[in-house]
Amino acid sequence: MKVYPLFLFLLTAFELIAQPINLKNAAILVSPSVPAPMRTTAPQMLTEEIAKRTNTTLKQVQNWPGSRSITIALALSSEKEVAGKAVPNRTGTELAEQKPEGFRVVSEGNTLWILGSDARGILFGSGWLLRNLKMDAKRLELAGPVDVASAPAYPIRGHQLGYRTTANSYDAWTIAQFEQYYRDLAIFGTNAIEGIPFHEGEIPSALFPIPPKEMQIRMSELCQKYDMDYWVWTPATFDLTDGVKRKAEIERHEAFYRACPRLDHIFFPGGDPGHNHPREVMAFLKDLHGKLIQYHPKAKIWISLQGFNTEQIDYFYKYLAQNQPDWLQGLVSGPSSPPMAETRYRLPKKYRHRQYPDLTHNVRCEFPVERWDQAYALTLGREAINPRPFFFARIHGKYAPFTDGFVSYSDGCHDDINKVIWSMRGWNPDKNVNEILAEYSRFFFGWQLANQAADGILALENNWQGPLAQNGGVEATFAFWKNLETAHPELKTNWRWQMLLLRANYDTYTRRRLLYEEGLEKTANAILTRATETDLSKTLDQALATVNRADTEPIAPELRQKIETLCADLFASIGLQTSVPKYKAKGPERGCLLDFVDYPLNNRWWLADECQKILALKTPAEQLARIHVIANWESPGIGSYYDDVSSGSKSPRVKTISDDATDIAWWDNGLSRTRLSTQTFQASPALDYSNLDPGARYVIRVAGAGDALLRVDGKRLHPTVYHKDLETFKEWIVPLSLTQDGQISVSFDQPEESHLNWRQRSKISDIWLLKQ
Template sequence: MNRKNIFTRFARLPVIAAACMLLVLSGSFNLLFAQSINLKNAVIVVSPGIPSPMKETAATILSEEISRRSGQVPPINVVWPKNGTPVIALVLSSETELAGKAVPSKRESNNPEFKKEGYRILTEVSDKGSITWVIGSDARGVIFGTGWLLRNLRIATGIVQLDEKADFASAPAYPIRGHQIGYRTTANTYDAWSVAQMDQYIRELAIFGTNAIEGIPFQEGEAPSPHFKIPSAEMRIRMSEMCQKYDMDYWVWTPATFDLKDEAKRKAEIKMHEEFYKKARRLDHIFFPGGDPGENHPSDVMPFLKELQSLLVKYHPNGKMWISLQGFSVEQIDYFYQYLAKEKPLWLEGVVSGPGSPPIAETRYRLPKQYKHREYPDITHAIRCEFPVEKFDQAYALTLGRESVNPRPYAFAKIHDKYAPFTDGFVSYSDGSHDDVNKVIWSMRGWDPQKNIHQILKEYATFFFGKNIDEQAAGGIEALEQNWKGPLAENGGVEATFNFWKNLETGNPKLKNNWRWQMLVMRAYYDEYTRLRLINEQELEKQANEVLAKADLKTIDKSMTDALAMVNKADTQPIAKEIRKHIEELTDALYISIGLQTSTAKHKPRNPERGAIMDFVDYPLNNRWWLADEFEKVKKMKDAGEQLAMLKRISSWENPGVGSYYDDISSVSKGPRVKTISEDATDVAWWDSGMSRKRLSSQLFQREPALDYDNLDPGARYMIRVVGYGEALLRVDGKRLSPVIYNKELDSVKEWIVPLSLTQDGKISVTFDGPEESDLNWRKNSKISDIWLLKM
């Protein structure tokens, strides 16, 4: 019976009966036209034409990952099973048949399954059973097609199925899609991994379209990590074997941190390289960062790399050499391009653009076409990095820091879209598994720049958490990214995200030991705890300032005692204890599951900056430490009038009075007139290993802020006051003003009188010229943290 005949008969039925039959039949049609493919008892049939080791690897991945999730172990075979048994067939698109069955490849050469690394997934269903074809253009195409299947299967205990028939084909947009995984002390996770854990992680990256892994083979001067399961020298060789197993390019990042003119050190370095080249099972690319680290001129670097290349091809004939221009001066960059024009080195494969490199578009423009161009994006850091979180709330910057769990799917998709067209792909910078979501985003957008971000997250959730919660988990990851947008105290979505993840956690106890799940749940708890603390502690400081504002000559000591007791309630009367307790439980669980080192005392990271968020989970979000130190200064003053003036200055720091204005330059909540943001996130000071007792505002800053003021009193005189460090070359409405007070020490004051002629229209724009400080380390550059416009 066809559809036309069925629906014709509805006209002869009573309305209610017809409606009921329509509901039943529509369900039948849904089953017919969205037919699921049951693979519970499937046999994996592998073409002998697939090159080894992928012939063995792809089938093993498929069998093991299905078995791990369902309890069913799909057998692997080279012959067809009896009729009725579902089959997953792995085959090359160049083959016409597999074990007597015709391969249903679409023979047009421009189809994805005939392009490098491309594949097609096609299901055939008949009364003899189902065949799910994984048709790869080459060995990598087979593994990437296998990855698609695993990302889209519904797998649970006793269940293995595709929810609908498939005919999907795809090939990558960018040929280089990789991630750096440095088994070194600096990493906050990788250094704690066993060989099996490293192998599994590389496998999972392959499942999401990654085709390159970058190791860091030489660790001169760096003590072995206390977490190492095997020596780093052994792991770097094992990683080369893993790359061979998964048919991934093996890159290594290897700088020269010594003077290349030193012949003895140069020879020793070359010898060390050659020993590594001999032992590595696979080695495809050497990446030499020009000046980060290192201080060698390219006139010394290029001959050194040429010699390394000659050794590399002795052991790995297809090995390639790359260089970045990171940290090079204008003269050094010009020298490099002049060298290319003159020498036309065939031994050089291409240039890498990373943090501190010339602009990506400029590099592609200046680089001769025969050389490739690879990006080295920093996807692992949130602040003091290449791609900082824009307008990151101060509370997050001071607690979560650089290397927290940091899913930023939409931000990094935009960043990839912006820079990728100038490149042949990327190998990202990563120092731990906390950026796991970001790795998947980069890999999959490198494969398909148009792929829907929500769909990527659903596939991530399907594979790692199960298809039954893919939509919820994807939405939860998106919500975590939204937690970092705008002023934290005003972001009510943080509480909603917390409750969402808390309910997911409660409803999915089987995921309790899944480390990716642990990370996401922990972030939701940490964000909520930080927000609750911020609101509470800022209110305590407000009340303390009210106490100080009421002080008089007779109550100076009592006012300080009462104000300090008020702000210290954050410690003496802590809030959200249960949330705090669960954060600790989750971070301890993450140390057990993957060695994530979130606590200096418990987990021994290299230093607190390397993801030790538990060191800062209770870091003050008001100025109680600073107040305590300032009060000690007040007590040492001899004159009571000076003491009282000091207290009044403290109490009115952020509230200078009617008609006056204050801006905390890098606070998204306390800098409403600030138009600029820091481009490179060097606007967070890292003093005293993150435990600075200085005023919170002084720990975040900008170099050249710009502010707009309006609704000023045209007849009033105004003064601009700045707190910071070093120079502050101020302009008002484009006019450079001369200061009346100009101190350069840290936290010292500068002041300017604003001419009446500039405020007569009721508004001014304030900008700062950048001082010439190219000879200074960026940490010693001038800083501006607080600005007042004071009505005199």
């Protein structure tokens, strides 16, 4: 008798238990107790999404099929039986499938149950199944056995999809594309969509497939179909004390309310835009609510305090304390709102608190890319394709505990991954980011790519970390995505895939250009240092010809062409507008990376303008002096130091960063000809210097605009040179007593400029410590 080791028996038993559930020939059975329209929506979603990936169409049945067939059964968790078959209910309290929107997915014999506490539980349970299936032309499998139950941590998990000219893609979408995106977001836990029904001052987009007024109603219908809350963002950009305009606005709202089949929440931003006092705002909103409940009895009003000053904020909270309005559902916190923790503390418990996070912008925004390299900021711009999974998971974790959830600000599909991160972390704040990305990649790119594509997305986020010139990972990321592209031509028309490929190519092209063009500038500066009074014109021409080789002999033309192709592909597939002239984007900041793909990453435009100014100077001596300033701008000599204040690679002594990313200018619609260092700045930087010569005299020089109130080791110094215009200098002599220990700390007091817009305030761009 042959004896087998015990572990072989255990292994065989485990394999039997852990065999995948084959759903290739499954049928879908829906309990009649599932509320409409989810009774139709959920099986349709399952059937269509599976068919797209497997070419298999699952049949829907009314009764249980034969014992050999697998059945996907959709039912409420409160049911005892469906068509004579017992529902596998659990006993106990605090069960996930009994909580709002909660679900349980459990395999029992030949049945895979999707049990929801309500209609949304059915939707999200179906979404869980789709995210975890292995689907291709040969298989439709779920790792089994399975018994998973889950309910959301936060009740509000939504995204704003504004069908308006400002958006960089939504304005080109058809109803079918909107429905697909609603469905995609629902599969990843989203339960709310916010529209923008009114479009003050906007010229209608040339890309609108149907009029905005009609699309807003269609968006409401889609929310009804997928049982999502329909929010609308409705600012008042006029003076609410104007009785005629106020009456007309209420009538406009009422007409919209009447036309919407579903409407759950009205969000009124106090500012951004709008400049009305809450005295007028609260009375206006109360009147709106009276109209709203005539057509949507359970709908509520929300307000944000964006742009309110201290007096207005205090007035708002006093109003709540005195009136305790039941028509107000809660408060929204967005960019320029009071701090989140303070808001939750001051807000009475009866009112809810919703975040309005900006997931769409990279710079000059609420959550800028930290220490973003200037080369990216000037070329990719404010609304580039921006997967930032770990960053936004951290931001969600920081602010979500003060809220009941979020509806994000988004102006296009370029932030798709950020939306999924927020929806999934809103469902489960502890869900691993890598796991979220694996589910994202499995569903949208195929199960074979679940981990590879997830790693590639994380690599793209890392492309934006630190100085670009020093980030060798950019080339590795490019090679990784290039190999994936070659291996998976079937994804060529997948817009999410196209976006990730575009980023991989664009990042690499930008880095190669940066290294090449900075090298040309160094060569040109070396040429300028050799200038004499007798060959000024010839030297300037030679230096200009050198930096201009970036245009006459461009690097990586194959990457440049690939970027052009991918931008065209994305416009065709999802309406992504990467150019104003080519794809009808509203403006240069609206994701128009194609318009800036060749923006200079050296100072050739500035140098060309400076050459004209130099030739206009009166004497050769003046001309030569200016040439030497330009040539040695970043190389002040041995024992001296230079910092480009907000450039990560050229500011080793700067300790501060600008936390709102207003330190990278956007002048002349992104086509500024100023020196690149002038376009990066801070208001009050702090620097530390060490290893100074105790016996040497030092001068601090500053370039920027406006005022610079300098302190060295805490002592305010008085300038010897003080020019306020852009790219002119201020200078201070450092007392010998402060450099005796071989080190100094430099800081700047911020001038009182609260009356000015941040764009007009003083700025410091370049700092030198010059050894005399």
